Amino acid sequence: MLNSYLPALVFLLLGGAVGAAFAVLNGILGPKSSRRSVSKTSPYECGLPSEVQQGFRFGISFYMIAMLFILFDIEVVFLYPIAINLKAFGLFALSEAAIFVVLLFAGFGYVWRRGALTWQ
Numbered sequence: 001m002l003n004s005y006l007p008a009l010v011f012l013l014l015g016g017a018v019g020a021a022f023a024v025l026n027g028i029l030g031p032k033s034s035r036r037s038v039s040k041t042s043p044y045e046c047g048l049p050s051e052v053q054q055g056f057r058f059g060i061s062f063y064m065i066a067m068l069f070i071l072f073d074i075e076v077v078f079l080y081p082i083a084i085n086l087k088a089f090g091l092f093a094l095s096e097a098a099i100f101v102v103l104l105f106a107g108f109g110y111v112w113r114r115g116a117l118t119w120q
Contacts, residue, residue, distance in 0.1 A: 001060070061116065061118070061119060064111070064116045064117075065116070065117065068108075068111065068116070071107075072104075075100070075101070075104055078097075079097055079100075079101075082094070084098050
């Protein structure tokens with residue numbers, strides 16, 4: 001029974017040893033900067049200073065568009081296996097996929113008419 005866990009144990013030990021070795025080498029060979037300044041400790045995003053305040057709140061339209069994006073990703077996950085192997089699934093799967101796409105576009109039309117896709 002131990003033989004079945006031996007590769008996983010060796011993998012964990014080697015991964016831990018490599019991580020510890022890198023941490024020690026970073027402490028030894030890394031730059032030694034004892035001077036801290038405001039510019040070094042301030043947060044930045046993508047190399048630019050962050051101008052977002054702590055109390056900043058996103059609008060609801062941001063979340064609506066994010067949820068619609070997730071919905072369309074789920075559509076791709078649902079349709080991909082059918083598109084790859086349509087002959088094995090047959091006409092039933094094609095009709096189910098067509099119904100799914102029609103319902104999805106009906107929902108898309110609804111949120112479009114409601115103005116959820118307009119960015120303000």
